[in-house]
Every structure is written in C-alpha cells, then in structure tokens.
Amino acid sequence: MILLAGITALGAMGGLAIGMPVPLLTGPALLTTIACLAGLPLVFPLPLRNAIFLLAGVAIGATVSPESMAALLRWPLAFTVLGISIVLIVLLGQRLMRRLMQVDDRSALLAAAPGHLSYVIALGEDLGLDTRRVAVVQSIRLLALTLLVPFLAALSGMETGLGLGPQGSHVAEMTLVQTALAIVAALALAPLIKITGAPAPMLLAGMAVGAAMRLSGWAPGGLSHFIAFPVLAAIGALIGTRFAGISMAELRQSAFAGLAVTALAASLTLLAAWIATYFVAMPLAHVLVAFAPGGLETMAVMGAAIGANPGFVAAAHVGRLVLLSILVPVLVARNRGPLPLRD
Numbered sequence: 564m565i566l567l568a569g570i571t572a573l574g575a576m577g578g579l580a581i582g583m584p585v586p587l588l589t590g591p592a593l594l595t596t597i598a599c600l601a602g603l604p605l606v607f608p609l610p611l612r613n614a615i616f617l618l619a620g621v622a623i624g625a626t627v628s629p630e631s632m633a634a635l636l637r638w639p640l641a642f643t644v645l646g647i648s649i650v651l652i653v654l655l656g657q658r659l660m661r662r663l664m665q666v667d668d669r670s671a672l673l674a675a676a677p678g679h680l681s682y683v684i685a686l687g688e689d690l691g692l693d694t695r696r697v698a699v700v701q702s703i704r705l706l707a708l709t710l711l712v713p714f715l716a717a718l719s720g721m722e723t724g725l726g727l728g729p730q731g732s733h734v735a736e737m738t739l740v741q742t743a744l745a746i747v748a749a750l751a752l753a754p755l756i757k758i759t760g761a762p763a764p765m766l767l768a769g770m771a772v773g774a775a776m777r778l779s780g781w782a783p784g785g786l787s788h789f790i791a792f793p794v795l796a797a798i799g800a801l802i803g804t805r806f807a808g809i810s811m812a813e814l815r816q817s818a819f820a821g822l823a824v825t826a827l828a829a830s831l832t833l834l835a836a837w838i839a840t841y842f843v844a845m846p847l848a849h850v851l852v853a854f855a856p857g858g859l860e861t862m863a864v865m866g867a868a869i870g871a872n873p874g875f876v877a878a879a880h881v882g883r884l885v886l887l888s889i890l891v892p893v894l895v896a897r898n899r900g901p902l903p904l905r906d
Contacts, residue, residue, distance in 0.1 A: 567605050570598050571800040587792055588799040588864060592709050595803025600814065607804045613765045615797045617753070618790060620769020621745045623867045625737070625785035627774040627874060638875065640842035642882055645854055648835035649886055652677045652828045652856065653894065659827060663820040664696065668898040674700040674820065676891055677828050677856030678883060683891065690895070696817050702805040703821025704828070708857035709802050709865075711829065735784030741776070742786060748772045766863065770877060798864055828856045845872065853879035 571591045578590020599605050656675025661668060669690055673683045674697045687697055737745065753768035776782035785791065806814075836850040843850060849871035855862050866876035 564608070566603065567595070567607065567800060567804070570595055570603075570605070571796050574799065574803075575796040587795040588868070589710055591796045591799030592706065592802045593799075595800045596706060596806050597803075599804060599806040600809065600811065605800075605804050605807050607801050611797070612801060615794055615801070616763060616765040617746065617749050617769045618786065618794045619798060619864055620766040620771075621742075621749060621773040622769075622786040622791045622794065623766075623863050623873045623877075624770035624773025624775075625777045625782065626867055626870075627777050627872075638843065638878065641839040641850070642879065644835050644839045644842070645879055645883065646886055648831050648854065649677060649856075649883055650890065652831050653887075653890060655831075656824045656827055657894075659824055660700070660820060663823055664700075664817070666696070667692075669895055670697060672891065672894055672898065673697045675824055676701075676887055677704075677832075678880075678887060695813070699809055699813055699817040700821040700824065702809075703818060704825045705805065705857055706802060707822065707825045708829070708855055708862075709799075711825075736787045737776075737782050737784055741782045742790065745769075745772050745776060745782070767877065767881075770863070770873065774874070795864060795868075832856060843875070845875070849875075852876055854883075856883070 571594075574591035574594030575587050576590070577594065578586030578588075583589045595605060653672070653675055656677070657668065657672045660666070660671035660674045664671060664674060666674070670687070670692045673687050673692065676683050683697065683701065749765070749768040749772045752771060753764045756764040756767050756771075773785070777785075786794075832854045833851060836847055836854045839850050839854070840847050848869055849866070852862050852866040852869065852871050853876040855865075857865075862880060863873065863876055866873060
C-alpha cells in the first residue's frame with residue numbers, strides 16, 4: 564500500500580509538472596502501469612477500490628443540475644446510434660482479432676468486446692479459453708482510452724481542468740457533515756443497486772446520492788478538493804494496476820492486437836459520437852466520453868473533468884454494458900454451439 568501510494572503521488576505530480584490533460588488521472592495511470600510492467604508488486608485492495616468508487620460517484624453526481632437534465636427527451640436517438648456502433652465494433656473487431664491474434668472465433672470475440680471485462684473473462688473461463696490474452700488486450704484498450712480521451716479533449720480546445728470536484732473558487736463545496744451523510748446514504752443504496760445486476764453499484768449509488776443532494780439544493784456543491792483530487796489519482800492507479808503480473812513477453816504478444824482493436828473501436832465511436840451530436844445539444848467531446856468503450860468509472864470521471872452531463876455519460880455506459888451482456892453470449896453461441904450451463 565505504501566509503495567502504491569508513493570507511485571500514485573509521484574505520477575500525479577509528474578502529470579501536473581508536464582501539463583498532461585487531467586493530470587491527476589493520467590499521470591498515476593501511466594506511472595503505475597510502468598511500475599507493474601517493471602515487476603513491482605502493486606495490488607489495489609478491493610475495499611479501497613469500493614470506497615474510491617463511492618466517493619467518485621458522489622463527486623460526479625453533484626455536478627448534475629436542473630439544466631443538465633434538459634436533454635433527456637433527445638437521448639433515445641443518440642442511444643440508437645450508440646447501439647449500432649457497438650454491434651459494428653464487436654463484429655469487425657472479432658474479424659480483426661482473429662487475424663492478429665491467430666485465435667479461435669470465441670477468443671477473438673471476447674477480445675474485441677468493447678468493455679464489460681469481468682463478464683467477458685467469466686465467459687472465457689466457462690469456455691476454457693485463453694482468458695489471459697483476452698485480459699491483456701482488454702487492459703490495453705482501457706489504458707489507451709484513459710490516456711487518449713483527455714488528449715483528444717485538449718486538442719479540441721476544451722478545458723479539462725484537474726478533474727473531480729467543484730471547478731472554480733466560486734463553486735461551493737460540501738461540508739464534512741454533508742459528505743458523511745452522502746457516504747452513509749450511498750452505502751445504504753449500493754446493495755439495492757447490486758441486486759438489479761447493474762454494473763459498478765458503488766459508483767452508481769454515489770452518483771444517485773450526489774445528484775439528489777445537488778438537485779434538492781441541500782448540498783449545492785461537490786466534494787472538497789482535498790477529497791476529490793486524491794480520489795481521482797487513486798482511480799488512475801487502479802487502471803495501471805490491471806497490468807500487474809503481466810510479463811513483457813505477454814505484453815508484446817498482445818500489444819499490437821490491443822492497440823489495433825482500440826483504434827478500430829475509437830474510430831467507430833468517434834463517427835457515432837459525431838452523428839449523435841445532431842440529436843443531443845452537447846459538444847462532440849462530451850458525447851465521445853459517453854460513447855467511449857472504456858470503463859464506466861473511468862469515463863464517468865473523465866466526463867466530470869470536461870463538464871459533460873453525468874446522467875448522459877452514465878446512461879450511455881450502462882446501456883452499452885447491458886447490450887454487451889445480451890450480444891456477446893448470442894454471438895458466442897452462434898460461433899460454436901451453446902454456452903455451457905453453470906450451477
């Protein structure tokens with residue numbers, strides 16, 4: 564833990580020093596990845612991960628305002644475009660992975676899936692596939708998008724800021740009492756969300772509580788910077804620790820395939836986001852973060868950093884995961900017989 568905290572802090576300071584976009588996220592993500600590939604034993608504890616997701620959710624939810632809900636009526640058309648792009652990413656990505664990785668159809672399909680890593684790995688284990696190669700390709704996709712999206716936002720002229728928390732000195736921050744009550748409420752709500760099978764229940768519970776507090780006017784601001792900034796850096800470190808235990812040989816074998824499928828997914832996502840801007844009154848960068856095939860937690864944080872509508876971002880990512888939950892098993896079954904039954 565001490566080693567992980569030190570590397571995370573060093574990555575954040577380095578990101579700030581060289582002017583990286585969203586430096587408190589991208590800096591730790593990059594440095595912890597390098598440390599893991601160098602063989603350092605970095606492990607992100609599960610209880611800490613859950614706590615970080617809960618606090619990040621509260622911070623993101625607190626950015627919701629009555630004005631940000633105005634686009635609700637136009638979202639269905641945008642989600643239709645998103646759904647079509649996901650199907651294309653999966654089908655074209657499978658063909659690409661089959662050629663580059665020289666694996667069977669099912670392994671290629673799982674490697675090409677734009678997200679839902681734990682679900683994809685579980686399916687692969689059931690099928691007796693080489694899930695380690697799939698996990699490496701998927702981890703490369705997540706890291707690449709974490710680093711790519713902020714740079715694209717910066718190149719488009721958008722101010723990314725430091726990340727979570729109120730932007731600007733004029734914006735109020737939650738008091739310690741309000742923060743404590745938000746944490747208690749989110750902890751009570753998370754088990755109910757988990758029962759529904761929704762992804763990232765701690766994050767979604769925090770978002771729901773943060774949004775309710777903001778919309779009700781009871782807590783008009785977000786988390787204190789003293790809480791929000793360390794949370795953002797910790798999420799970056801969590802992304803980097805996905806590469807723990809992966810050898811350089813394994814990385815070299817799958818790196819090109821991972822970058823190739825990421826480029827394919829990013830290109831189709833960019834096209835879909837551009838089309839969707841005609842249906843929602845949002846900038847391209849905001850829609851791109853919502854549609855990007857990265858982790859819900861990471862992209863929700865990224866959306867908050869650039870001022871995207873958090874409800875739109877969360878709904879798009881949850882919708883993507885729901886579609887993948889249906890699409891991937893159907894395509895796997897079509898490739899070679901039915902899925903094995905689980906107890």
